[in-house]
Amino acid sequence: MSDLMYLSGYPEQLQQQVRQLIQKQQLGTWLEKRYPEKHTIQSDSALFDYVTELKNRYMRNVSAISKVRYDSKLSIVHHALGLNVRKAQLQGNKIKRKHDIIIASVFREASPEFLRMIAVHELAHLKETQHDKAFYQLCEYMEPSYHQLEFDFRMFMTHRELMKKSQNTES
Template sequence: MPKFKYLSHYPESLLLQVKELLESGKLAGLLQKKYSVGHQIQSNKALYAYTMEIKQRYLRKSDPLSKIEYSDKVSALNALGTHSRVSRVQGAKLKAKKEIRIDSRFRNLPEPFLRMLVVHELAHLKEMDHNKAFYKLCEYMEPDYHQLELDLRIYLTWLEHEKKTP
């Protein structure tokens, strides 16, 4: 069985299905049929507006975000997105800033995957750990969260197999 780095924690039966679809050349068609449309969220300004719209709808009372941007450095951390909390002393006050960075590859991936990742990073405003409450919050903001996460992992596996860059 080949190593699929994006699917490492999934059951062997799923890995076998993905392997068979990859080898038969059917996976590309299935993914493109389901996720054929791109998106217009190309700039950091557009990503900020997109993220803030979701935040305002579901997490109105959560902490403010100071920065939301695409970053080429995120994939170097072996991640798809990051959230960070930066605290700085300014005079007698402690200023806390929260930032979200999304892997630049998501500029070219289908919008449902971008939404899933934005929801994931926003959920970290309320829940730092990947626990039940965290995933409940993700499902609240995106009911198809778990399916989108699996599909994204399969999509990235396909891109890696085909040596394509989004």
């Protein structure tokens, strides 16, 4: 495999280690051993409760979240795994601000650690809009293993793509 789309920004040494796991057909096994559990947060209302609890625990001073939901078309349309949508509505002489969080439905089948990673990422956008040092410090405050989880999730996505390609060639 010459192209690791989800891992292209990482050092060549790490990419080579992933390529070796793929060549030995051990990437899926490695991921299953490291992340054996699947979470039970399947509905949008359960996802809202989960994200709201994280927000209340780590970001009490940030305004409330209006809506949190899974979206099956998110990664296809926006090339993203999560979105933070800000809306402002004028109601009389007051501006009412709403924050919606949309999470790609691929996280429905992921481990609880990966769901937490994307929830933390989207919550951090409530305070920090850019992917800069302050943003990643906030992510690490809420999830100390944030960077490792993000890398491992990218390996999960790589494995998922390989499985899709394998199934398509068998058909």
